[in-house]
Amino acid sequence: MKILGISAHYHDSAAALVIDGVPVCAVQEERLSRRKSDAAFPLSAIEWCLEHASLEPEALDAVVFYERPMLKFDRILTCTLRAFPHSWRAFPKAMKNSLGEKVWVRGIISSHLGVPGRKILFTKHHQSHAAAAFLTAPTRRAAILTADAVGEWATLSVGHGERRPDGATAITLLREIRFPHSLGMLYSTFTAYLGFAVNEDEYKVMGLAGYGRPTMVDKARQLIRRTPDGAFNLDLDYFEFHTTAERSFSSRFVELFGPPRASYEPIDLDTADGQRYADCAASVQRVLEDTLVDMAAALHQETGLPDLCLGGGVALNGLANARILAESGFERVFVPPAPGDAGCALGAALYADRIHFGNPDREVPDHPFWGPVVDGVELARLAGEDGQPVVELDDRALINQTADDLVAGRIVGWMDGALELGPRALGHRSILAAPHDAAMRDRLNRDIKYREEFRPFAPVVPIEEADRFFELPPGGTRLTRFMSGVFPVRREWRARLAAVTHVDGTARLQALDREMAPRLYMLLEAYGQRTGMPVLLNTSFNLAGEPIVNRAVEGYTTFLRCGIDVLVAGQTRVMKRTAAVAEPKEKIAWSRSAAGSSAG
Numbered sequence: 001m002k003i004l005g006i007s008a009h010y011h012d013s014a015a016a017l018v019i020d021g022v023p024v025c026a027v028q029e030e031r032l033s034r035r036k037s038d039a040a041f042p043l044s045a046i047e048w049c050l051e052h053a054s055l056e057p058e059a060l061d062a063v064v065f066y067e068r069p070m071l072k073f074d075r076i077l078t079c080t081l082r083a084f085p086h087s088w089r090a091f092p093k094a095m096k097n098s099l100g101e102k103v104w105v106r107g108i109i110s111s112h113l114g115v116p117g118r119k120i121l122f123t124k125h126h127q128s129h130a131a132a133a134f135l136t137a138p139t140r141r142a143a144i145l146t147a148d149a150v151g152e153w154a155t156l157s158v159g160h161g162e163r164r165p166d167g168a169t170a171i172t173l174l175r176e177i178r179f180p181h182s183l184g185m186l187y188s189t190f191t192a193y194l195g196f197a198v199n200e201d202e203y204k205v206m207g208l209a210g211y212g213r214p215t216m217v218d219k220a221r222q223l224i225r226r227t228p229d230g231a232f233n234l235d236l237d238y239f240e241f242h243t244t245a246e247r248s249f250s251s252r253f254v255e256l257f258g259p260p261r262a263s264y265e266p267i268d269l270d271t272a273d274g275q276r277y278a279d280c281a282a283s284v285q286r287v288l289e290d291t292l293v294d295m296a297a298a299l300h301q302e303t304g305l306p307d308l309c310l311g312g313g314v315a316l317n318g319l320a321n322a323r324i325l326a327e328s329g330f331e332r333v334f335v336p337p338a339p340g341d342a343g344c345a346l347g348a349a350l351y352a353d354r355i356h357f358g359n360p361d362r363e364v365p366d367h368p369f370w371g372p373v374v375d376g377v378e379l380a381r382l383a384g385e386d387g388q389p390v391v392e393l394d395d396r397a398l399i400n401q402t403a404d405d406l407v408a409g410r411i412v413g414w415m416d417g418a419l420e421l422g423p424r425a426l427g428h429r430s431i432l433a434a435p436h437d438a439a440m441r442d443r444l445n446r447d448i449k450y451r452e453e454f455r456p457f458a459p460v461v462p463i464e465e466a467d468r469f470f471e472l473p474p475g476g477t478r479l480t481r482f483m484s485g486v487f488p489v490r491r492e493w494r495a496r497l498a499a500v501t502h503v504d505g506t507a508r509l510q511a512l513d514r515e516m517a518p519r520l521y522m523l524l525e526a527y528g529q530r531t532g533m534p535v536l537l538n539t540s541f542n543l544a545g546e547p548i549v550n551r552a553v554e555g556y557t558t559f560l561r562c563g564i565d566v567l568v569a570g571q572t573r574v575m576k577r578t579a580a581v582a583e584p585k586e587k588i589a590w591s592r593s594a595a596g597s598s599a600g
């Protein structure tokens with residue numbers, strides 16, 4: 001059975017193809033259209049998926065859309081009417097922004113793909129999140145918690161899933177919290193208040209929290225009231241997102257927390273305002289974590305299950321995930337590589353397969369690499385035409401050469417195999433660098449990412465070595481598989497991992513399983529042989545405001561436009577002519593002696 005899953009029209013569209021119960025491919029529209037967070041109907045993603053599997057649309061048994069458009073329409077209309085006349089301006093805007101052509105999705109799918117209406121199915125938004133979390137995790141029974149800004153009505157759901165021995169699958173969502181009461185909207189409101197882009201920069205709030213103290217946690221708690229049944233309500237006097245598209249926080253919010261930050265205003269932690277912004281971030285972060293931990297602990301009590309699957313955009317909050325693991329009573333916490341709406345394309349297709357059609361349970365490969373495969377030959381051709389120095393090497397020579405590059409302080413663009421699904425570069429579209437000096441972090445921010453950041457870059461380490469450098473609780477390595485948890489760097493290593501250690505001593509590490517990305521794993525080993533530390537800085541291969549690179553041509557043009565010294569794709573290595581002369585001499589000397597000592 002061939003099922004196409006689609007998510008679209010809110011944020012980060014994607015398509016995914018499941019054949020005979022197993023994912024075959026999936027890709028976000030932004031990676032193909034090159035428009036960051038592209039929310040358009042994902043025609044390019046669909047086309048690529050079908051082409052990849054050599055399918056014509058007629059061969060599809062079902063096309064599944066990841067939410068119910070009419071329920072969403074119902075929510076927007078109801079909220080608008082409730083808030084009328086205050087909301088009269090918001091309705092057309094909400095229709096345009098959040099809904100757009102969504103209500104007419106069946107017609108759109110049918111006309112674009114030429115599939116009959118009867119083959120088009122809809123899952124609920126949080127069912128898609130739940131399926132993306134549970135059906136991709138290597139567990140047979142688990143509690144499920146999904147939390148995001150909003151889907152149709154639900155903003156948080158709890159339940160459980162089971163893959164039974166007879167092959168049947170059940171996903172039961174027991175309860176939900178409904179819009180406008182939303183942890184995602186609470187966090188996004190602070191994102192907007194702190195002058196960042198909503199739905200984009202939530203991770204900056206989490207990073208800024210590391211510089212602050214939760215001095216305003218009591219104030220933040222006034223915004224969200226816990227209810228006796230274990231749920232919560234937002235005090236809507238502090239918010240405006242439910243009545244207007246102009247602003248998400250109200251004047252009462254400003255009375256409570258002070259004037260908001262303008263997006264162009266620099267955050268200077270030496271000023272009172274700068275510290276207030278950091279304290280605000282720390283306070284809302286604390287409240288988010290406390291609420292999630294409480295709800296997860298209650299769910300653990302209720303289900304008695306050792307495993308928890310987390311889904312929805314809120315599951316990208318690595319600090320909250322780590323606290324849920326440590327404090328809720330669950331032994332293992334699973335977060336998929338794409339817990340947000342892009343992953344819902346895959347979730348919707350799997351949900352339809354297992355639940356709607358009742359097809360037997362199948363193992364889902366436990367990795368994030370579902371997109372197009374990079375072509376090293378294409379890179380060789382492109383760079384050759386430009387007269388750049390290109391070499392094609394076998395694996396061993398390429399790994400050794402790249403390890404030498406990294407030891408010499410060169411920044412490496414690393415493209416390998418199939419593109420990741422989800423926001424994290426997990427080893428196939430990464431920028432790699434030595435993790436030791438804060439100067440490397442600053443160089444990456446200045447010459448490549450063009451950004452001022454509140455979080456340093458993330459480290460990647462072989463799973464067997466993770467515990468040596470990082471303090472992982474029991475079960476912690478699972479959260480680090482897809483960079484879903486933030487954990488302390490061991491004190492004795494912090495100075496030598498300065499480019500990847502946050503101000504509060506933590507890191508959002510990836511503990512790499514050899515099987516998941518063997519070439520990156522070998523590179524870590526080779527780097528470890530040279531330096532004694534098999535740890536690299538790993539950041540997504542993109543410039544600020546651009547999606548992660550997909551094909552060799554995007555890697556190559558990005559390489560030309562920024563301070564990356566070496567580009568590797570497949571077996572091809574390209575080095576900028578300037579890179580060799582630009583590197584500091586003492587670094588070379590250090591690398592040679594380090595290489596010499598490790599070889600002995």
Ligand SMILES: [Fe+2]
Nearest residue numbers: 148150313341
């Ligand atoms: Fe969502």
